[in-house]
Amino acid sequence: MLINKELQNFKSATTDVLVVGVSKNQNNVANWEQFIEFFGGSIEQWIKEGDIQTNAKAITKIPVFSAEAKVKRVVFVGLGNRKDLTPDTLREAFGLVGKTLRKHKTSSITLWMDSFETDEIPASDAVIFAAEGMSMGAYTVENYKTTSNEADVRLEQVSFISNTDIAELVAGYEVGEIYATAVNEARTLINKPGNILTASNLADYAVELAKDYDLEVEILDKAQLEELGMGAILAVNKGSKEEPRMITIKYQATDKWEDVVGFVGKGVTFDTGGYSIKSKTGIVGMKGDMGGAAAVLGAMRIIGELRPNKNVIGVIGSTDNMISGDAFKPDDVITTFSGKTVEILNTDAEGRLVLADAVSYAKQQGANYLIDIATLTGGVITALGYDKTGALTNNKAFFESFLEASCETGEFVWQLPLTENDKKRIRKSDIADLNNSPGSDGHMIFGGGFIGEFVGDTPWIHLDIAGTSDARSSYDLGPKGGTGVMVRTLATFIERIAEQA
Numbered sequence: 001m002l003i004n005k006e007l008q009n010f011k012s013a014t015t016d017v018l019v020v021g022v023s024k025n026q027n028n029v030a031n032w033e034q035f036i037e038f039f040g041g042s043i044e045q046w047i048k049e050g051d052i053q054t055n056a057k058a059i060t061k062i063p064v065f066s067a068e069a070k071v072k073r074v075v076f077v078g079l080g081n082r083k084d085l086t087p088d089t090l091r092e093a094f095g096l097v098g099k100t101l102r103k104h105k106t107s108s109i110t111l112w113m114d115s116f117e118t119d120e121i122p123a124s125d126a127v128i129f130a131a132e133g134m135s136m137g138a139y140t141v142e143n144y145k146t147t148s149n150e151a152d153v154r155l156e157q158v159s160f161i162s163n164t165d166i167a168e169l170v171a172g173y174e175v176g177e178i179y180a181t182a183v184n185e186a187r188t189l190i191n192k193p194g195n196i197l198t199a200s201n202l203a204d205y206a207v208e209l210a211k212d213y214d215l216e217v218e219i220l221d222k223a224q225l226e227e228l229g230m231g232a233i234l235a236v237n238k239g240s241k242e243e244p245r246m247i248t249i250k251y252q253a254t255d256k257w258e259d260v261v262g263f264v265g266k267g268v269t270f271d272t273g274g275y276s277i278k279s280k281t282g283i284v285g286m287k288g289d290m291g292g293a294a295a296v297l298g299a300m301r302i303i304g305e306l307r308p309n310k311n312v313i314g315v316i317g318s319t320d321n322m323i324s325g326d327a328f329k330p331d332d333v334i335t336t337f338s339g340k341t342v343e344i345l346n347t348d349a350e351g352r353l354v355l356a357d358a359v360s361y362a363k364q365q366g367a368n369y370l371i372d373i374a375t376l377t378g379g380v381i382t383a384l385g386y387d388k389t390g391a392l393t394n395n396k397a398f399f400e401s402f403l404e405a406s407c408e409t410g411e412f413v414w415q416l417p418l419t420e421n422d423k424k425r426i427r428k429s430d431i432a433d434l435n436n437s438p439g440s441d442g443h444m445i446f447g448g449g450f451i452g453e454f455v456g457d458t459p460w461i462h463l464d465i466a467g468t469s470d471a472r473s474s475y476d477l478g479p480k481g482g483t484g485v486m487v488r489t490l491a492t493f494i495e496r497i498a499e500q501a
């Protein structure tokens with residue numbers, strides 16, 4: 001894509017769509033007079049009369065009549081009150097622009113960046129939110145229909161009209177695109193059916209990703225997991241014909257492999273619940289039980305591309321959770337990679353088992369900080385709904401710096417408590433060190449708390465994305481389906497701590 005075309009003025013714009021930010025008071029926007037002059041004085045009248053809407057996130061499309069203009073359409077983006085405009089609103093508004101551009105099969109756009117500036121948001125930042133929002137908003141779910149698969153029209157050219165240095169805008173646009181592309185890749189993985197994306201397919205994807213971005217990758221197969229004694233992931237895999245995989249990707253930024261942040265993702269490619277089988281409605285959608293793995297892969301893609309100065313390891317435990325004569329059962333006792341034993345009370349609480357081994361492995365591979373991320377419990381949906389990621393932590397300072405990154409990306413994260421009493425219940429078993437399902441009361445905490453039993457003193461954050469990983473309907477930044485939640489926050493967190501170091 002060509003994204004470095006600088007334009008002097010509106011006359012020189014040859015483009016499908018010119019994108020313009022509008023608020024009630026446009027007087028402070030540089031070149032507004034010139035814009036009015038070129039496109040006709042009626043624009044101000046249209047704003048006054050509400051034909052062009054200025055409320056936040058309102059999109060107004062106007063075809064261009066003027067014979068002189070080489071612009072087919074102007075898309076006005078309502079910014080509300082400029083002084084109240086936040087990065088989140090701007091990003092979402094551009095999500096809607098992305099949907100509009102896709103609908104009109106747009107291949108070239110001109111962004112009038114000065115029209116999006118506010119006192120708080122310079123054009124050089126606005127352009128990042130623009131690229132991120134447009135490309136996330138324009139995403140469509142890959143389907144397998146044999147008919148009516150319309151060819152995608154891709155944006156081929158982006159130009160800018162701005163007083164800001166063109167190189168700065170181009171660089172910002174590229175960063176936004178890198179972030180959005182990683183989110184969209186994660187979405188595509190999440191949306192893939194369980195028969196099309198198995199653990200070994202996920203591992204193949206990771207190998208390709210590592211190749212593309214010059215990252216170190218290791219794939220452990222079933223025999224290797226057996227040799228290492230990873231009894232937890234193997235127990236979950238026992239009923240399946242598909243082999244499990246433990247996937248590790250390393251990004252080494254410094255000479256020494258030290259001060260390593262570990263991302264650990266749940267990669268359950270389909271969760272039937274096992275013998276504690278899910279209901280016929282509860283089972284639908286469980287192809288997305290690898291949303292945590294997708295988030296880790298998406299974040300590693302961004303990190304591989306932007307190369308921050310921070311060592312990062314991504315570990316993904318992947319298998320499906322199936323039923324057969326070989327499957328693990330309630331009452332079984334298993335031995336995890338760490339040596340700790342677990343009494344199985346519920347085979348549907350499989351994610352915490354997979355993650356127990358993955359977390360232990362990440363530690364063994366040198367992770368000094370751990371963030372696990374998983375579609376772990378329905379409990380988090382009961383507690384926080386579908387728009388908030390639930391969190392647990394054993395380290396306040398670590399969590400707070402993560403929270404800053406999540407505020408920047410607009411991905412809402414809320415911490416729940418993990419008390420000594422909760423831990424006591426996780427450790428309650430007559431015949432093993434732990435049990436995998438202490439009860440249904442507040443059970444998001446038991447799910448994450450179980451993983452906490454394997455992190456020791458390592459600073460740790462648990463992220464339960466069961467509510468946020470899959471959108472039940474389309475939203476400003478994307479369609480129904482996989483959201484790619486936490487891809488941007490994980491990567492932003494690494495970028496920020498790398499800058500601070």
Ligand code: BES
Pocket residue numbers: 271273289346348349350351375376377378379437439443466467
């Ligand atoms: N994969 C599910 C959690 C889930 C639920 C993800 C809804 C996405 C949407 C997880 O493995 C699970 O089944 N958890 C159980 C745990 C329970 C048996 C202790 C749950 O939350 O009901």
Ligand code: ZN
Pocket residue numbers: 271273347348349350351
């Ligand atoms: Zn389950």
Ligand code: ZN
Pocket residue numbers: 268271289348350351375376
């Ligand atoms: Zn699950």
